[in-house]
Structure formats: structure tokens, C-alpha cells
Amino acid sequence: MSKHIGIVACSAMGAALCYQTICTEAPAQMGEYMHPEVSMHTHPLAEYMNHIWSGNWSGVAELMLSSVHKLQEIGAQFAICPDNTIHQAFDLVKAQSPLPWLHIAEAVATEARRQGFSRLGITGTKYLMTGPVYHETLGRFNISSEIPAESDREKIDTIIFKELVEGVFLEESRLFFNEVILKLQNQGCEAVVLGCTEIPLLIDPLDCPLPPLDSTRLLARAAVREALKQD
Template sequence: MGILAHRTKGAALSFLSFCQEGFRRLGRHDHPDVTLNSIAFGRSMPSWDAGDHDTVRKTLAVSVERLARAGADSSSALTTPPTWHSNVPGTTSPCRGLHIAEVVADRAARDGRTRVGVLGTSYTMDGPVYPRALAARGVAAELPDPEDRRTINEIIFAELVNGVFTDSSRRAYVRIMERLADRGCDAVALVCTEIPLLVTPADSPLPTLDSTRLLSAAAFHVATGGQPLPSWRGGPI
């Protein structure tokens, strides 16, 4: 299994969760082979801000090629890369990819959710990938109000990606979740991979869909043969 990392804290949680799944299911200190590749997020940020997705794609493609050369049969991609990659028709990857939005949407449907709040970076919340994946399973996506989206995004980039987790930011996220509950949401998807490090299920007023750990569990099942290799290699889902 290969992990396509884009930001350090979420990538570290994904790696750790994947290995811990092995410890639980295979025995002490055991897990499938895993390779993580990370090109510093700072090299992509100017392109993200400029909407230059072609340059972002080229940067991410370097990581995917490295994972393929390392022997990865499939890749477990973190949130922002597939959010972008899903909207680029005609792009292909040398690795088959688990798509985090598909994994989250599958779990929401299995749990019988009907309306799910989506919390992530502005790139993710403003994009179509999660609403589309959820809608394909009969689940509505609910986004926070614009001001709340700005708050979520600012906390992610000013604090969470730098390993800063404060009570005030946790309370801000909980208040946003409460407003989503008031609007009829029956769950909230934490689709920035760092958010589960700030808000635990015990903190949340709604059941949480932890994208990082859900993806890691799906990756484990693929790596051990419990699920077939994914077919997605980029492009629309």
C-alpha cells in the first residue's frame, strides 16, 4: 500500500491508523507493507491559491510515480489531492487509488445517514466531489455557512497543519457542528484529515465520519485481500 501524502499531520495519522489496523487484526507489531511519499505542501500552496491545478497535478504525479516504483499495488490518497484529481478528466495514475470521498460516502450510506455536514479545507468544501459522492448514494451534503467555512479553513491552515490544537478552536468547530445539526444533519464528515485530531467523537454533537481512519481501514482491507483492488486511476468518480 502506498500513501500519497500532502500535509504532514493528516499523513502521519493515516500511516499510524493503517499500521494500528494491522496490530488489531494481524497481531502485535504486524501490518501490511506500506510506503508513504510526501512532497512539501508549501511547494503546492501557491498553485492551489492561483487555481493552477495543472501544476498541482504534476507535483502529485511525482509522488504517485515514486509509490509505483516502490512496489505499491494501490494508493491511499488523502483528501485534497483526490478532491482535485477527480475533476481532471483524462488523467491516469500508475497506481490504482482508493478515493477518500467514495470511502466516506459508502460508510454514510451503510450507517443510514440522510444528510451529512461536510467540514474540510475551502478547496474541498467549495468543490463538487463530496456532494457528488454522497448524492450517488442517496445522501445529501450540507455545507456550513460561508463565515463558518472561512473559520474552518483558517483554523486548518493556521493551526491544525502545524500541530496546534486549542480548546478555543475545538469549541468553534463544535458550534459549527451544532448549527449543522439544527439544519437537519444526522452526521458530520471530517474530510480534512487533521480535523479528527482536534474534534473527537466525544466532543462532537453529531456522529462523525472520520475520513482519515475510514480510509486507513479500507486500505488495510485492500492490502490484505479483504476487498478487491480499486479501479480508480484519476478523473471523475
């Protein structure tokens, strides 16, 4: 029997991609139409954003904990969160969580190490790019990182919150991301972290200047592996 996956969601598009990846990729290991049991809970994105805008990461943690308690009540055995930014509250959550968690940046770092990358560019919300989530996690894997210039970070953040989380994917935004990723390549980066769970819905891996590390799908695959692990 596989373990029951609990998804603590935040923004809809990234959470949906994570769920879809679990359900469509698991059959390769489990058999036709089979995947682990999956449950999801989310508070409105607006509630998260009110805390993020004010820098209230303990408030973010309270929302995440509220979700994980609900998921535990319906049988989830471990939790994942397909949102990079709110992982800034991860340590607060983990200390009080009734369930074990997988960390999205650890899933990315594990894949980066498997592929032999030692220097990564980071894209995501401005809170994610300048925050500790990837810088600290990658450091534990002896992987260095670079972030875009401030003006590029601001435009990326605007694209995420005004377009991607609303399900809007514009060609001009995709081309802008490619320009930023090319700059990261010129800074010596060997791959780029798609560190907002909606970015993989915009980026085309075939014309991306650097190999993309898709945090959404990497977390989903890690969850499937965990669900199938025999304790």
C-alpha cells in the same frame, strides 16, 4: 501476502495519522505487530498550496502523479491520499496513474451508507467545502449534504491552515467546530464529515454534536481492507 500500500501525502499531520492508523489497527486482522508494507512520499505542502491558491488543479495533479510514480518504483501496488482538498484533482490523476487508487470521499460515503445516514454536514478547507469532492461523491450514494455559512467556512479554513497543519490544537478552536457542527445539526444533518485529515486530531467524538465521520481513519481502514483482499 498483503499488498504494498502507497501513501501520496500532502500535509504532515493528516498523513501521519493515516499511517499510524494503518499500522496500529491492522494487527487486529493480521496478528501482533503485523501490518501491510507501507511507503509514503510527499512534496512540500508549499508546492501544493501555490497551485491550490491559483486554482491550478492540473499542477496539483502533477505533484500527486510525481509521488505515485516514485511509490510504484519501490513496489507500491495501490495508492491512497490522506488529503481531502487535493482530491479535487483526483480524476486528472486517476486517468494517468500507473497504480489504482482508493478515493477518500468514497470511503466516507461507504461508511455513511453503512450507518444509514442520508444527510451529512461537510467540514474542511474552504476549497473542500465549496468544491465537488464530497458533493459529487455523496450524490452517487444518494446522500445529501450541507456546508457551513460563509463566515464559518472562512474561520474553519483559517484554523486548518494556521493551526492544525502546524500541529496546533486549541480548545477554543475545538469549541468553535462544535458550534458549527451544532448549526449543521439544526439544518437537518445526521452526521458530520471531518473532511480535512487533521480535524480528527481536534474533535472529541464524545462531545461532538453529531456523529463524526473521520475521513483519515476511514481511508486508512479501507486501505487495510484493500491490502488484505485476495484477487
